[in-house]
Amino acid sequence: MLPIAALLSIGEKVLDKVIPDPAAKAEAQAKLMELAQKGELAQLDFQAKEMASARDREVQIATSEFAPMLNKIVTPILALGTVALTFLLYAVIIFVDVDEESKDILIYVLGALTSAVTMVLGYYFGSSAGSKEKDQKIKDLMK
Numbered sequence: 001m002l003p004i005a006a007l008l009s010i011g012e013k014v015l016d017k018v019i020p021d022p023a024a025k026a027e028a029q030a031k032l033m034e035l036a037q038k039g040e041l042a043q044l045d046f047q048a049k050e051m052a053s054a055r056d057r058e059v060q061i062a063t064s065e066f067a068p069m070l071n072k073i074v075t076p077i078l079a080l081g082t083v084a085l086t087f088l089l090y091a092v093i094i095f096v097d098v099d100e101e102s103k104d105i106l107i108y109v110l111g112a113l114t115s116a117v118t119m120v121l122g123y124y125f126g127s128s129a130g131s132k133e134k135d136q137k138i139k140d141l142m143k
Helices: 004-018 022-038 040-063 069-095 100-125 129-142
Strands: none
């Protein structure tokens, strides 16, 4: 993942191309530096490194000849189980006639599982949340 200095360098290059007016560019650069000082870019960098670290750990375990088979398969099995259970509960709510009291509980559990599935998919396929935040902050700087 890119360090903060590299992110600032990229931000300045974007500003050079997008804002031709020197005064507006200087103001945008000042705001970019302010964001860096506040630590918002550092937080985005930390989150990206944390996700990369978790994925690297998973790869190391999966490819290690010394790791037991259970350690290699537990994360994918839990992820698949979470996704399967979520879709099963969706099917139950849609196709099975459930009484009102049980339906409320099922919907609550389904909400929690849907959040878990979002995290599972973000882990395995990447999350664009940090990228969206970075893009929004650069757009804000352009204004």
